[in-house]
Each structure stands twice: as C-alpha cells, then as structure tokens.
Amino acid sequence: MNSESWIGRTAxxxxxxxxxxxxxxxxxxxxxxxxxxxxxxxxxxFRKVRHEEALAEADALAARPDLGxxxxxxVPVAIKDNVAVAGEQTRNGSSASSEATxxxxxxxxxxxxxxxxxxxxxxxVPELCLMPMSxxxxxxxxxxxxxxxxxxxxxxxxxxxVSAALVxxxxxxxxxxxxxxxxxxxxxxxxKPGAGxxxxxxxxxxxxxxxxxxxxxxxxxxxxxAALALSVMADDPKLAELDExxxxxxxxxxxxxxxxxxxxxxxxxxxxxxxxxGVSVRPTQLGLPIDQRCEAAVIETGDLLATFGHTVSxxxxxxxxxxxxxxxxxxxxxxxxxxRKLDHSKLDRSTRQMAAIGGVLxxxxxxxxGARERWRSGAADAFFGDVDVLVLPAVAVPxxxxxxxxxxxxxxxxxxxxxxxxxxxxxxxxxxxxMSVPAGVHDPGGWPLGVQLVARPGGEQxxxxxxxxxxxxxxxxxxxxxxxx
Numbered sequence: 001m002n003s004e005s006w007i008g009r010t011a012x013x014x015x016x017x018x019x020x021x022x023x024x025x026x027x028x029x030x031x032x033x034x035x036x037x038x039x040x041x042x043x044x045x046f047r048k049v050r051h052e053e054a055l056a057e058a059d060a061l062a063a064r065p066d067l068g069x070x071x072x073x074x075v076p077v078a079i080k081d082n083v084a085v086a087g088e089q090t091r092n093g094s095s096a097s098s099e100a101t102x103x104x105x106x107x108x109x110x111x112x113x114x115x116x117x118x119x120x121x122x123x124x125v126p127e128l129c130l131m132p133m134s135x136x137x138x139x140x141x142x143x144x145x146x147x148x149x150x151x152x153x154x155x156x157x158x159x160x161x162v163s164a165a166l167v168x169x170x171x172x173x174x175x176x177x178x179x180x181x182x183x184x185x186x187x188x189x190x191x192k193p194g195a196g197x198x199x200x201x202x203x204x205x206x207x208x209x210x211x212x213x214x215x216x217x218x219x220x221x222x223x224x225x226a227a228l229a230l231s232v233m234a235d236d237p238k239l240a241e242l243d244e245x246x247x248x249x250x251x252x253x254x255x256x257x258x259x260x261x262x263x264x265x266x267x268x269x270x271x272x273x274x275x276x277x278g279v280s281v282r283p284t285q286l287g288l289p290i291d292q293r294c295e296a297a298v299i300e301t302g303d304l305l306a307t308f309g310h311t312v313s314x315x316x317x318x319x320x321x322x323x324x325x326x327x328x329x330x331x332x333x334x335x336x337x338x339x340r341k342l343d344h345s346k347l348d349r350s351t352r353q354m355a356a357i358g359g360v361l362x363x364x365x366x367x368x369x370g371a372r373e374r375w376r377s378g379a380a381d382a383f384f385g386d387v388d389v390l391v392l393p394a395v396a397v398p399x400x401x402x403x404x405x406x407x408x409x410x411x412x413x414x415x416x417x418x419x420x421x422x423x424x425x426x427x428x429x430x431x432x433x434x435m436s437v438p439a440g441v442h443d444p445g446g447w448p449l450g451v452q453l454v455a456r457p458g459g460e461q462x463x464x465x466x467x468x469x470x471x472x473x474x475x476x477x478x479x480x481x482x483x484x485x
Contacts, residue, residue: 006031008478008485011075011168011225015116018074019067025058025074029118032076036121036166039483042147044139045160046121047081047091054120061116070116071232071240077112078161078170081122081138082129082154083201083216085109093127093136093154096339096346098204107199108171108216108233115232120167123157126406127348128338129173130154130331131413132181132420133405136348142402143186144480145447149399152182152420155219159186162219164483169229173201175214176331177424180436183219184394184450187438187476189226189467190219194457195431198233210334211372213428221478223437223468230460239461242468275462277305278315278387283396284422285324290396297439297449301391301470308469315390317383319426326371327425328418332358333367348406350413357410372429380430384456389466393423394436394450423452433460437467438476448476 006014006028017023033051040046058074067073079085082092083106091097105113113119124141126134134141134156141156143149144164151160155172159182162170172179174192183190198216200208218229224242231240279302281295306312335351336358344352361367384390397419405413427434436450453463477484 005485007035008165009168010222011072011220011228014075014168015071015073018116019070023074025061025118026055028074029054029058029076029120032120032167039164039166042142043144043160043164043166044124044141045157045164045166046078047124047138047157048088048122050088050119050121053087054118057113057118061118067116071228071237072112073116075117075169076120076167077117078121078123078158078167079109079119080155080158080170080172081125082173083109083171085119085122088122091138092129093125093138094342094347094351095137096342096344106202111232111235112171117232121161123155123161123170125155125157126153127351128335129175129178130335130338130351130354131405132177132417133400133402134182135402135404135406140402140404143399143447144483145187146399148401149447150185150402152185152395152399154178155190156182158219159183159188159190162186162188162221163480165479165485169218169220169225171216171233172219173214173216174428175210175334176327176428177421178214179217179219180394180424180434180450180452181421183436184452185399185448187441187448187450187480188219188221189223189435189437191217191226191230191435191460191463192428192433193217193230193234193460194433197236197433197460198230209338211330211369212431213330215428223464223471226435227464230464239464241461242465274309274311275388275466276386277302277310277312278385278390279312280315280317280390280392282316282318284319284426285321288422289419290393291398291442293442294393294396294449298391298393298451301439301451304470304473305391305466308473313387315385315387317385319383320379322371323375323379323426323429324422326368326375327429328414329361329366329368330372330429331425333362334358336362350406350408350410353410375426375429376431380426380432381456388455389459389462390454392452392454394452395420396423398442398445399447427454432457433463435463435467437470439474440476
C-alpha cells in the first residue's frame with residue numbers, strides 16, 4: 001500500500017486509489033481524523049467526531065467484495081447535523097432537540113455510505129438551521145480564510161471542514177441559501193439541486209419541513225467532486241458525467257491546474273450545449289447592498305462565458321416587490337413550525353423571537369404561502385425570460401464576523417441575514433437548481449467571491465458543465481491558504 005498522505009486530495013483521487021488497492025480505507029480515514037483532532041478546536045467544524053466508529057466503518061469497507069466498484073470508496077465525509085445518521089443523535093444546533101439515537105440513516109446518508117463514503121463527523125449548524133451564520137451551543141463554525149469571520153450557514157460546519165481540508169466533500173442542505181452561502185464565503189463549489197432530485201429533509205414523523213424548500217446537496221473543492229457527490233445523493237450516475245474538457249479534476253494540492261485550451265472552452269459536456277446566459281446584478285429589493293467587487297465578479301464571469309461561445313446578455317428584469325417580503329415571512333414561519341414542539345426555555349433568544357413572530361404571521365394567514373405559489377406557478381419563469389441560465393451574485397456582501405448570533409435579538413439578525421442571503425431564497429421558493437462557484441478573491445479583505453448559477457428544473461447537469469468550464473479557464477484555490485496542503 002502507498003504510504004503517502006491523502007489529506008487535500010479530491011474525493012475522486014481517494015476513491016480511485018482505494019478501488020485500485022493503492023490506499024487502505026483505514027489509513028485514509030485515520031489521516032483525516034488526525035487532522036480533525038488537531039484543527040477542529042480552532043475551526044468549530046464538527047459537533048461530533050466519529051473516531052472509533054469511522055475506523056470501524058473503514059475496516060468493514062475494506063472487506064466489501066464490491067470495493068472496486070464503489071464511486072466514493074474510502075472517501076471521508078462530513079454530514080450536516082440536521083439529518084439522521086444511524087447510531088447518532090441529530091441535534092440540529094439546539095439543546096432543545098431530541099437526545100434519542102437514530103435507528104437508521106437518512107436516505108442521503110444511506111446512499112453515501114452504500115457508495116463507500118465514511119462518515120467521520122457531524123458538522124456544526126446554527127440552531128434549527130435558521131441563520132446564514134453557523135453558531136450554536138455546540139460551537140461556532142469559523143471561516144478557514146479568516147477565522148474572525150463566519151463560515152456562513154446553515155451548512156457552515158460542512159463548508160469549514162472542506163475548506164480546511166478536514167474532509168474532501170461534505171453533505172449540506174439549502175432552504176434559503178444554506179449551501180450556497182457557506183460555499184461562497186469559503187471558496188467552494190456548492191450545489192442545491194432542484195426539487196425532487198435528491199431525497200428531501202424529513203421530520204421525525206416523516207413529513208417534509210420548510211414547506212419543501214430545502215434540498216440536500218454537496219459542498220466540494222472541485223466541480224467534478226460536486227458532480228460525483230450529487231450523483232450519489234440523487235442515485236443518478238449520469239449527473240457525474242462531465243467531459244474531461246469541461247473539468248481538469250484538480251491538482252492534488254494547491255489550485256486546480258490551468259488546463260484551459262480551445263477544446264476545453266468549446267465543449268459543454270454531457271447534457272449541455274451552447275446556452276443563453278443572463279447576467280444580473282440587481283438586488284431583490286431596492287436599498288439592499290451588493291458589494292461592487294461582487295458585481296464585477298458576476299460581469300467578469302459573463303464575459304468569460306461569452307468566450308466559450310455562449311450567448312451572454314445583461315438581465316435587467318426587476319424582482320417583483322412582493323417576493324422579498326414573502327421569503328422573509330416564509331423564513332419566520334419555518335422558525336415557528338420547527339420550534340413548535342420544542343421546549344422554548346432551551347432555545348436561543350433569537351430563535352424564540354423568530355418563532356413567536358412566525359406564529360403571529362401564521363395565525364393571521366400571512367406566512368407567505370400565496371406568494372410562494374405565485375412565484376412557483378409562473379412568476380419565476382416570467383422573471384427568467386428567454387435565458388437558459390442566470391449568473392448573479394451568491395453572497396453579495398463581505399462575510400459577517402463569527403459570533404454567537406443566537407444570543408442577539410431576532411431583528412438585528414434579520415438585517416444581517418437579509419443582507420447576506422437576499423439573492424438566494426427565490427430559487428428555493430421556485431424549486432429550481434442553483435449553485436455557487438468560486439470567482440476569485442476580494443483583494444482588500446482577502447475573502448473568496450462566489451457567483452451563483454441558476455437554471456430551470458432539470459438543469460443540474462447544465463450548471464455543472466458551465467461551472468466545469470469556469471474551473472478550467474479560471475482555476476481557484478481548493479483550500480483556504482492557511483490550510484492548503
């Protein structure tokens with residue numbers, strides 16, 4: 001067996017080595033557990049590290065007769081702490097959550113494990129996954145690019161783990177931006193699939209929370225890894241099919257190698273052709289800020305896509321005035337529904353206040369349901385117009401500081417949250433696929449920039465192919481500079 005380090009390798013590289021017998025699953029997992037043990041205290045990525053359990057799973061994997069066929073053979077993964085992992089508690093960032101041990105895996109976790117992935121830990125989230133910053137009684141997920149700032153949320157612990165090379169890929173989910181926010185802030189690829197592509201979140205009684213807005217998806221350092229993880233979560237191998245010209249994989253350390261050439265620029269890969277791209281830098285509501293560097297990154301991305309032969313134009317349609325307030329009302333309504341059966345004395349101050357406001361809105365039949373249906377049933381399509389893909393900012397402002405937001409008043413947190421995630425929620429409400437792709441670094445602050453790509457239903461592969469072209473032509477650092485290996 002090769003004794004080299006597997007830290008910082010892509011999921012594809014690790015899985016290929018394990019399948020070929022060039023790397024032992026136990027060694028791969030042990031190396032990642034050692035790194036987690038050394039760094040997690042400064043980063044707050046994990047609520048629970050599954051040291052002995054993960055090693056036992058690695059040994060069991062090594063004995064599987066189908067090891068040579070598993071797409072994620074031996075790949076360490078982090079699971080967001082709001083889905084069931086067999087033998088573990090799901091705390092959802094709250095001391096008010098159930099202390100019961102899960103008897104079985106959520107379907108997404110089961111699919112990852114069946115594909116050979118090893119669950120090394122449960123990633124930190126904000127309480128009830130309500131905030132776009134990941135803090136709770138269990139810790140604060142910090143951004144590996146600058147530990148004084150948040151990793152984003154609510155999949156913040158997952159993003160921290162990937163950005164700091166604690167794991168090559170991680171599970172997340174996205175109800176109003178919760179994959180794309182941390183992906184953008186931590187310089188990662190994060191994709192929220194459209195409705196029905198991946199099994200959704202589930203309540204204890206089997207019902208679907210968050211009015212069906214939340215979708216499970218991956219965070220990764222490369223487009224190929226994101227596509228591979230999504231294909232496993234969706235149980236659809238075709239989602240992993242990208243032409244070599246579309247994605248260079250990634251070097252084993254540092255930034256992805258710059259493999260851009262005429263072949264790479266001209267090919268769209270499986271399931272995609274030359275597309276009509278709209279470039280939008282409008283806020284969802286008048287008066288909401290978009291950082292100038294974020295605007296520039298979107299425009300530069302559009303210009304780059306034009307060099308690949310795509311038809312690129314400025315998208316100037318305004319968001320409907322009712323959409324932003326509807327998303328806000330939905331968010332508060334979700335807080336009420338999630339907290340309804342919990343002991344409010346154990347909840348954070350912000351959560352209690354959000355739940356109370358959401359209860360008032362629901363009682364007044366003002367929870368945003370009508371506006372959600374209006375957007376889904378035609379308004380989103382009309383807004384999109386005649387383009388196939390929209391390019392717009394992901395997170396549109398610098399990352400907020402890392403702190404215990406749960407202890408602050410809900411109104412203060414709402415202002416921060418709306419500024420951070422204003423451009424993301426519309427596509428959860430629509431149920432359309434959307435992803436965040438790295439687009440450089442904001443030089444004065446040194447924080448990563450992400451651009452958002454959005455497509456109509458069924459467009460996941462189209463988004464991945466576009467993102468792969470961008471990765472080839474404009475490679476990004478795969479890990480935060482301090483944690484690059």
